[in-house]
């Protein structure tokens with residue numbers, strides 16, 4: 176099975192992104208970066224499918240030179256090779272632009288299965304995988320929590336709201352968007368990190384005519400608070416005592 | 431005209447459709463709103479929706495649409511949009527919408543703005559407000575390119591009971607769309623629930639909920655001690671349940687349980703929207719987080735910025751006095 180995994184490099188979830196001067200994007204120079212969380216699960220699922228049935232796992236990432244870091248990490252965890260659609264303009268592009276760039280780079284490869292994360296932690300469009308499927312003319316299913324091989328296709332478990340699930344079967348090739356928690360992640364070993372150095376990263380140019388953006392951020396800012404939050408300050412002991420007092424006496428939610 | 435795509439399953443309307451109608455009415459500012467529903471046997475759902483203050487309800491009824499599939503829905507809704515030529519297409523941001531809306535927008539090559547919480551006028555344009563960076567920032571976004579633009583409204587962004595009702599029932603117009611059942615590639619099975627839930631968090635009066643800030647499985651015991659001292663149930667954000675540190679049935683949020691306790695105490699939870707939708711209804715929300723910008727503070731009544739490993743033991747001590 177030839178499996179592609181789409182991996183996005185996103186700002187680390189541990190830090191608060193800072194907004195740039197014209198308030199339309201973040202200050203990229205201040206951000207640390209990491210692999211988009213559900214994409215790590217998509218990669219793990221691809222590696223498990225390959226271990227069970229043989230084949231190849233190819234990492235695909237679109238973005239500026241810095242995304243080489245997540246590509247290396249994926250190769251170190253066991254992906255066989257990578258495609259990097261390398262362009263600075265893709266750093267803050269919308270889902271249509273990214274999907275078109277990925278589709279162009281993947282078209283000649285004839286993958287049996289394409290896995291993406293269900294959503295990116297930065298832009299959070301929840302669109303790229305599904306648009307990619309439509310552009311490549313493939314069937315798809317979203318928010319996947321289990322993948323089984325079936326005759327000529329796959330049978331996958333979709334997550335529905337509120338603890339419900341549903342199995343769906345479909346022919347291959349197909350695109351699946353993977354939900355966090357589908358499996359337990361492995362981490363790169365020293366051997367994997369060494370092996371990754373020799374693996375191929377094919378650089379692909381974005382399509383000659385980059386798709387026109389379909390959305391534009393006119394303003395990016397800190398969220399407005401909807402509630403008046405009473406912030407309690409002081410040392411840990413003082414704050415804790417004061418909080419307990421207010422929960423007892425003001426909110427009356429504990430005795 | 432603004433078109434709302436309604437959602438139903440087995441002839442039962444998803445209430446989020448009313449939220450989308452409320453949002454569409456606000457966006458329309460007096461211009462007509464039309465609702466379309468697709469499925470097999472949608473008369474009852476159409477009649478229910480006809481109570482809304484809308485121009486008409488359009489139904490697409492076909493046995494091939496009995497179970498939801500992205501191929502089936504995309505085909506018929508693309509046809510309906512061609513027929514009705516709306517300026518904006520509005521959907522509730524449900525998992526079903528997430529599954530087909532990007533495909534539909536891509537088929538028509540039109541903009542899709544997801545997870546929208548509100549609208550604003552910016553110059554002559556309508557900007558849509560949506561969270562980004564896991565709720566750490568908010569963006570005003572203007573769709574580009576020709577209409578129709580697709581917009582999905584976040585669950586809870588508009589209230590179902592605020593959808594305007596009409597003086598008389600809106601007309602229902604069945605539209606015949608040919609569905610090629612053979613072209614539908616997905617074969618869905620019946621939805622199911624994994625296991626009978628043994629804890630019903632929806633009934634809990636007090637909840638202590640842990641997020642990734644708890645760092646290690648062994649630290650769950652500390653949260654449990656606080657829960658015991660408060661007479662609370664223990665719950666968690668999704669990553670904690672994904673890691674197997676607490677069972678799935680204790681997960682709060684869009685893919686877990688929806689809770690409305692008197693007290694919800696969030697320890698080391700950032701406050702991503704998928705978590706907030708499951709607990710926003712709590713009467714008193716307390717957040718303890720070391721990051722003063724964590725989105726959880728936007729919904730909290732009481733907040734302490736600090737290290738939970740210092741504050742929780744101090745709380746347990748304070749509760750003993």
Ligand SMILES: Cc1cc2nc3c(=O)[nH]c(=O)nc-3n(C[C@H](O)[C@H](O)[C@H](O)COP(=O)(O)OP(=O)(O)OC[C@H]3O[C@@H](n4cnc5c(N)ncnc54)[C@H](O)[C@@H]3O)c2cc1C
Nearest residue numbers: 641642643667668683684685686698699700704720721738
């Ligand atoms: C379709 C979909 C469905 C989802 N369903 C759900 C769902 O049902 N429920 C759910 O919870 N999530 C759900 N998610 C995931 C959600 O988007 C977030 O990723 C998740 O809620 C984040 O969990 P967290 O807050 O525990 O972790 P993080 O976002 O990593 O936050 C950890 C927080 O801990 C704080 N912290 C760290 N150390 C300390 C310390 N020592 N003291 C105090 N604070 C500390 C940090 O400042 C940070 O704010 C879903 C996502 C998608 C896309």
Ligand SMILES: Nc1ncnc2c1ncn2[C@@H]1O[C@H](COP(=O)(O)O)[C@@H](O)[C@H]1O
Nearest residue numbers: 181182237291292294295300301302303
């Ligand atoms: N620049 C990118 N490069 C590779 N994959 C991407 C990129 N952007 C998005 N994806 C994939 O598409 C998924 C959904 O992203 P989004 O539509 O931005 O929420 C992600 O989880 C990734 O798997």
